[in-house]
Amino acid sequence: SQTIHQWPATLVQPVGSPLSLECTVEGTSNPNLYWYRQAAGRGLQLLFYSVGIGQISSEVPQNLSASRPQDRQFILSSKKLLLSDSGFYLCAWSGPGTSGRNEQFFGPGTRLTVL
């Protein structure tokens, strides 16, 4: 069966510090991968998605970047965190392809607090 992992689970960082959040998927090949941010426990904002190694699409211009160094690894980074980067970060995967039919499966999330 497929599983998705995110770490760390919680993170408290000072403004201006770097960030690296990691997401890995097991039990599937060539998944589509996604990074979302959820602010104030409500709406989800798609940040990045990837349909393959090294292929990253950005949905919102911002202080963050993403990379996919391996098929089942997706990393969210920042060189200098802002207060507005605080939130709940969710990684998700779906089956390969671009039809949109495949449901997404979400990881447990990382709670980031920037002070």
Added chain:
Amino acid sequence: AQSVAQPEDQVNVAEGNPLTVKCTYSVSGNPYLFWYVQYPNRGLQFLLKYITGDNLVKGSYGFEAEFNKSQTSFHLKKPSALVSDSALYFCAVISSGSARQLTFGSGTQLTVLP
């Protein structure tokens, strides 16, 4: 463009009563529709989806949803609510054949009262 609306921020229902969480959508083309549930400080869990075919879709934990093309709605329903159903529910849509990604609604907090 594609969008989804969940008109109710909060829905309260008594345990044992039927529940409905509303969702309406707007897409150009045929929609693919999804419902997800989120428990506190957890990731989203997939409940069900409509792609094509039967308008009534059955999903996990006894939930079902009805696709209504004329009303552009995809309401989530359950015949008898449980206290454990209390959670945040998200509707999502994507237009078939579109280069867009999934668009989520703002979420509806369901509280089932014992």
